[in-house]
Amino acid sequence: MTLTVLAAAGCGGGESEPEEASAEPQILSIRVTEQGGTSSLEVPKTAVPGLVELTFENAGSEPHSAELIRVEGVHSAAEVVEALGAAQEGAAVPEWFFAGGGVGTTPPGESRTVTQSFEPGTYHIFDTEAEGPTATDAEPPTIAVTGEAAAEAELPDPPATITASEYAFESEGLTPGASPVAFENAGEQPHHIVAAPLREGATVEDLEAFVEDESGPPPVDFERGFSTAVVEGGDTQVVDLSFEPTNYALICFISDREGGPPHAQLGMVAEAVVE
Structure with missing residues (x-):
């Protein structure tokens, strides 16, 4: 599978401070668009730890995804991109680099939702399905996850x-x-x-x-x-x-x-x- 970085800073979450964590899932959304053969993401800027209901909307004409990489500590976008590239080639990943979930393959014109937990850290968003150029390949958009975790939040229990x-x-x-x-x-x-x-x-x-x-x-x-x-x-x-x-x-x-x-x-x- 070809894994290509998709990154474009969005404004979905605004500049407000993270709210206090709740047992109810946070509702977050990521949207991908295409223009002139280039893809870009609209991403919330902040979230709090705990349960998250994340919807990925593919407004483009090709399949896309929103793969999250959670980073502990302070590391540059270049370090994260390099670590992801190494992982794609089967190399070892740094101790500060973690798969953070997200949304997999989403067909054009459709949306897909996942429910998962967010841990404190910085989440970098990549598109593992993009085939063309991206808006800012070298600097993926991020979600800063800070605040008090909602310990009592629980995932749904589907059959x-x-x-x-x-x-x-x-x-x-x-x-x-x-x-x-x-x-x-x-x-x-x-x-x-x-x-x-x-x-x-x-x-x-x-x-x-x-x-x-x-x-x-x-x-x-x-x-x-x-x-x-x-x-x-x-x-x-x-x-x-x-x-x-x-x-x-x-x-x-x-x-x-x-x-x-x-x-x-x-x-x-x-x-x-x-x-």
Whole structure:
């Protein structure tokens, strides 16, 4: 997968000071637009720790996403961009660099919502789906998360769940159509979900062979698939997803924090039956 930085400072959150944390989810939104072949983001500038309901609106004509990177301490945009680039190549990431969730693949003209927790720190926003140039590649927009955390806030509990660990997926309760799904990372390493329908007659074993060298046609239909954002070990998101009534492959292309091959090459490929 090609991961391209999308960044443009927005004004969605204004300049006001963060409000006191609440047990109710904060309602935040990120919007992507395209003009003259260039993409840009409108991003809230501040938030408080705790539960967040984050909606990503794709007002463009191509797929986009809003991948969040949480940074602890003071680090420049150049450091964050460099660390992300290294992670995309399978290198180790710094101790201050964390996958912060966000919203995965969102088709043009659509919106997708996730519910997750925000921790204190600075969240940098990247688009992992943008194929063209971006407004400010070198300096992604940020959300400053400060204030007192809402300890009593809890995630929703949907009936469908996909659980990731090292290096496997388990799923239950998946049904056709659009519905919320709990994406739980029960492992210690960062993971995401790339979900795509298996082609007729293809098997997970075919996919395992394909991800080793990506030779020949893929045994899954990536055009009908989607991805979630990356979450760190121990974190959970509730994500709005839409499945067709078919057999899906669940794949993770992320590497360990210490570096290494993509998890798919370590066997993190599974089949999920949606019926």
